[in-house]
Amino acid sequence: MKKYSIATLLIMLFIYCDDVLAQQEAQFSHNMFNNMAINPGFAGIRTAICATALARQQWVGFRDENENRLNPETYSFTVDAPITFLRGGVGLGFVQDQLGFETTLGVKLAYAYHLDTDIGKLGIGTQIGFLDKRIDFTGFNPIQDGDPALTGGSADESRMFIDFALGAFYKLDDAWAGVSVSQISQQRREIGNADFQLRRHLYVTGGYNYTLPTQPSFVVSPSVLLKTDFGSFQADVNALITYNNRFWGGVSYRLQDAAVIFLGLSFEQISIGYSYDITTSPLGRSGRSFGSHEIMVQYCFDLDIDRIRETHRNVRFL
Numbered sequence: 001m002k003k004y005s006i007a008t009l010l011i012m013l014f015i016y017c018d019d020v021l022a023q024q025e026a027q028f029s030h031n032m033f034n035n036m037a038i039n040p041g042f043a044g045i046r047t048a049i050c051a052t053a054l055a056r057q058q059w060v061g062f063r064d065e066n067e068n069r070l071n072p073e074t075y076s077f078t079v080d081a082p083i084t085f086l087r088g089g090v091g092l093g094f095v096q097d098q099l100g101f102e103t104t105l106g107v108k109l110a111y112a113y114h115l116d117t118d119i120g121k122l123g124i125g126t127q128i129g130f131l132d133k134r135i136d137f138t139g140f141n142p143i144q145d146g147d148p149a150l151t152g153g154s155a156d157e158s159r160m161f162i163d164f165a166l167g168a169f170y171k172l173d174d175a176w177a178g179v180s181v182s183q184i185s186q187q188r189r190e191i192g193n194a195d196f197q198l199r200r201h202l203y204v205t206g207g208y209n210y211t212l213p214t215q216p217s218f219v220v221s222p223s224v225l226l227k228t229d230f231g232s233f234q235a236d237v238n239a240l241i242t243y244n245n246r247f248w249g250g251v252s253y254r255l256q257d258a259a260v261i262f263l264g265l266s267f268e269q270i271s272i273g274y275s276y277d278i279t280t281s282p283l284g285r286s287g288r289s290f291g292s293h294e295i296m297v298q299y300c301f302d303l304d305i306d307r308i309r310e311t312h313r314n315v316r317f318l
Contacts, residue, residue, distance in 0.1 A: 025182065025201055026074045026097045026104075028054050029252060029260045029275040030296040031225045031236055036078040036091050038203045039180040040110035040125030041169035044082035044089010050300040051079040059279065059289035071289075073098045080110070082303065088113040089123065106131040108163070120172035127182075129163035131198075135191050159189040161198055177206040199229045207238075217244045248273075257281050258292065271298040 028034050033052060035042040059071040080091035091110035096103070112125030136156050167180030180203045188197040207223025218241060225236040233255075240250035240262060252260035258280055264273030277292035 026056075026076065026095060027227075027234075028056055028074070028076065028296075029236075029254075029258075029262075029277055029292070029294050030054060030273055031205070032207060032221070032223045032238055032240065033271070033273065033296055033298055034076070034078070035169065035176075035178060035205065036080050036110075037076055037093055037095070038182065039167035039169050039178045039205070040091065040127035040165055041112050041123040041167035041178060041180065043080045043091035043110045043112040043123065043125050045112065045114065045121055045123045045169055045171050046080075046300070047082060048300040048302045049079070049081040050298065051077070052296070052298045053077045054294065054296050056292065056294045058277075058292040059283060060291060060293060072100075082114070086111070088125075091125075091127075093129075101136045103134045103136075104131055105134075106163070108165075110165075112167075112169070120170055123167075123169045123171070125167050125169070127163075127165040127167070129165065129182075131161040131163055132158055133161060133189075133191060133196060134158035135194070157192050159191050159196070161187050161189060163187070163198060167203075174209045174211075175207065179204050199231070201227060201229050203227050218242070219245075221250075264296070269300050269302070271300075272296070273298075 025038075028037075031038075034054060036050075036052065054074075054076040056074040057071060058074065075096045076094070078091060078093040080089055082089045089112050091108075091112070093106075093108040093110070095106045095108075097106075106129055108127055108129035110125055110127040112123040115122040115124070134156060135158070162185060163182065164184040165180060165182040166184065167178060169178035169180075170176065182201045182203070183198040184200060186198050186200050188195065190196070204226040205224065207221060210220045210222075212218045212220065221238075221240040221242065223238045223240075225238075227234050227236075234257070235255045236252055238250065238252040238260075240248050242248040246266050248262070248264045248266075250262040252262065252275075254260065254277075258277040260275050260277050262273060262275045264271060266272075273296040275294045275296075277294070279289040279291055281289075283289040
């Protein structure tokens, strides 16, 4: 296996987190389509069964001094649905995040209780997640032989972490807002001789769909996602324009990290989107990153409850 320098490892760690005890959760540019992944209160709040898949190649071109590719890769899949007899909705999520020599595999189960209001619906949710973090110690090339921080008991070690989350999501006809906290337990485990701890994250999101009065075929959708691990802060400010409920494009700015361009289309119940991040951090300015690519695919199966009830009244409509 190819060896990488300890300098590369340190760069990766300090870019992603404030100290080596914390690991930031995976980020996606299509955050306006990805509420289920960060807020359990979102589960089932739409009158549809929805599945969302995301694939992200971050910092394309990021390599070590031996030209070995090291750019992070992240994959996510979520599905959620309203469950009438539970008076709410359920959600299921999977994530795979490859960061240098560390691979994280996770599964999350969520439930949200729904409260109907005069102008919208409120979902209050809870979530449990299981994260398997794995480190390949054979990739390290310590400056000092036998460095205990870079030496594992075996070539490939893993530990299981348990993650809890809480969230609330409020959906109106043309607006939405949510707040959630993940990795509440901040569980700490030792992998090899390295100490790892999950860090608590806070997410705040909101947005609005504005139909242009003079051009009703166009809908402008500004939104924002604020996130912090209480040691660092990041903000995504987004703006999408949708034409005829079929085509969309837009831009986003992630504070001190990237400017993003979106393109997408919807046909029937399927939506497909692509985004390209222009890296504005020192990684981009130094030529270490050629940007990030991301693909989003979403399928929503609408549930017409009233129609389902009516089909049971008369067999002519079955």
